[in-house]
Amino acid sequence: MISTKSFSKNKVNLIQESVDQRTHRFTINDGRGYFLDRNGELLSTDVKPQVVVFPNLFTSNWPVATIGNILQIPAEDVAKMIGQLKKPSALSLQKELSLDQMNDINKLEIPGLYAQLVTRRKPIPFANHIIGAVGQDPDLIKRKYGDKLEKGTVTTSTKTGKNGMQYTFDPFLISEGETQYIYHVDRQGHPLLGLDVKYRSQTNPLYPLYVKTTIDKKMQETVENALDVHGIKDGGAVLLDIESNELLSMASRPLFTSKTIFNHGNNMTSQQIPGSVFKIVTAAAAIEENRVQNVKKYDCSLNIYGEKDERQLGNLNVEDSFAQSCNKTFGELANEMIRTNPDFIEKYAEKMGLLHYNGWQGEVYHLNSFTHFYQEEIGQIYSSKKKHSHYQSSLAVSQTAIGQLDVKITPLAVANMMATIARGGERYEVKAAKSVNFANGTELIEFEDHTAGDQKLSSYTMMRLQSLLLNVVKNESGTGHALQALPFQVAGKSGTAEKGEGNSLNNKWFAGYFPAEQPRFALVVVDLKHDKTNRTIPVFADIANEIMNDANKSEHK
Structure with a gap:
């Protein structure tokens, strides 16, 4: 009452x-x-x-x-x-x-x-x-x-x-x-x-x-379908438009239901162990610091522990080491550089945008830090739980340089890095929305492009990185060689990351852009439960092929 x-x-x-x-x-x-x-x-x-x-x-x-x-x-x-x-x-x-x-x-x-x-x-x-x-x-x-x-x-x-x-x-x-x-x-x-x-x-x-x-419904369907057809149960894909730096598609597995909304987060905006995809950062540092000597060969019959490597790649220069993903080369390069620049890994990971938020952020009305991406994480190089001195051993430096140990970055950040390299160094925040509109179509808010950071690498370094990424596919022994079967050129980098702690499943990545000569799309595919089946390259190939087919058809209409 x-x-x-x-x-x-x-x-x-x-x-x-x-x-x-x-x-x-x-x-x-x-x-x-x-x-x-x-x-x-x-x-x-x-x-x-x-x-x-x-x-x-x-x-x-x-x-x-x-x-x-x-x-x-x-x-x-x-x-x-x-x-x-x-x-x-x-x-x-x-x-x-x-x-x-x-x-x-x-x-x-x-x-x-x-x-x-x-x-x-x-x-x-x-x-x-x-x-x-x-x-x-x-x-x-x-x-x-x-x-x-x-x-x-x-x-x-x-x-x-x-x-x-x-x-x-x-x-x-x-x-x-x-x-x-x-x-x-x-x-x-x-x-x-x-x-x-x-x-x-x-x-x-x-x-x-x-x-x-900014999402393209048909491209989203293409990405979702490719993940399901190839059986990626834990992982996902991110697709960006290189010219506008807008998100075209993002899909993560496993899917959530109304009962498991908070059990299955978005793997594409969460920290993941990158493995050899991170060699792009080490390579960028080596080029920028003038440490790459084409005539110098590295003993790729050994791994970073100094033991026999099961792949027995022989003596390779930096370019072939990148194409065939030789760990020994990048471990040695990192140890050379760290003597004169102890923080070089962090410095270059930051320059490549891997330690920042990559999604659009800004002030919108009374909302001070409005963002397009829900709970996006930033990358890390070192674990905050361990003292920095832990990373002074040559083995720890080698492991970090090849994207192992405590290195964790988001697939969204990697996709943005690929788009940045493809553009020649201009880095932008990734937009997921163009505008908020009234019911009658009038714009209430337009989301303008945001450049991201002023720490640019030289155009020469970007050009060399583009060449290295292209060689991963063009090289007969390159880890992305299977993508040569596509009717257009792809530039990219594979990655396999051991999760440690007795985990028999690895992280498998393929990150790249296409067509390589006139880049339009940046794509990252991640399989977080990789066994012996490489699903990332077939998924990448299927998505890239269908998207290019559709793009060519719409241009000829």
Whole structure:
């Protein structure tokens, strides 16, 4: 009696709850903002024409035969479908309604029967980690949206973003009110006399807002399909547009479900052990510091421990060592450089952007550090748990230089590094969204390009790195030689990282860009449960081939 609007520690509004108990409703649109791909196609929602029925209002006076004729199904099937409904629902029709059929249904003006474009959230698996999921979180609503709660534009049951872009863009996407059909009933569930079904929609025609992402829906499908076909159960892929430095696709495995949202994070924005992909950093340092002598050969029949290497590669110069991924060469180069520059590994990893956030960040309205990527991690070279002196042994230096020991970087950062090399050294933050727009299409926010860091490597170093990456594929003994079968040139680097601690499975990488002579796309594929099957190169080949085919077709239209 006393606390009707704020009952118990959960602050339940008893008046609102009693109204809800006496209300039957069908939600046409939950009012939450949505995502479009770069071409304007819906990503997070589906909009379908449907016939909405309030079964409690169904009477023998309904012209069932006419309804059946419009829907092209027998009258008895219409009656049966409606009779099975327990609450306001959309009819399960075999064929999708046309706009003409919708108009014909609405012309009948039957109270309780409406044809509407109904918006529903897409099943989670598509663009699972980058788009993310929504759900109810009353505590978050109270914490973040207290002002909206006070005004009544949201309730504690309003859905909010749980992860991905649904979370980072939540301040723009949160519902300002649902669009619903509503009618009131008595305690037996019968309609209260004199009360018709009411149509309630948002009062502000500029809402809901939508986010125009940089994602290409077709490319996202290509990437997802390639990961599944080749059986990558733990890992993923990142695809960037080199010219604009925009994210075209990001997929991570395993997928999460509504029950495991926080069990399976996005592997593409999380720290991973890179293995030989990190040799790009060591090579860049050696070139920049003028340590590369083409005539000098390294004994690649030995590993970094001085023992016989199982691959027995023989004596190789730096270029062939990079192509065939000889650990000994890069271990020796690192130990040479560290004598005069103790922090060279960190210095060059930083210059290559591996120790920074790579996703777009900036101030947007009152949001000081708005970011496009949910919980993106930054890379590390050394473990904070160990003293720096631990890394002064020559073996530790060698292990670090080949991306082992405590080196961890994100696949997103590696993709951005590849795009930077392909461009000749210009580094940008990766955008996942172009703009936030009002419902009528007017731009609310445009995300401008952000350059990332002013620590550039020389154009000569970039040119040499491009040559090294190309040789990985062109060299008959190169670790990426299988990609020569593609009808265009690829430049890239493979990597295999031992996880240690008795783990029989390794991390396997292939990071590159294509076509090498006029780079358009940067792609990183990671298999975090690599056994004896190399899945990363076939996945890379399939994705690159399909994307180039589609790009060539669209140019010839």
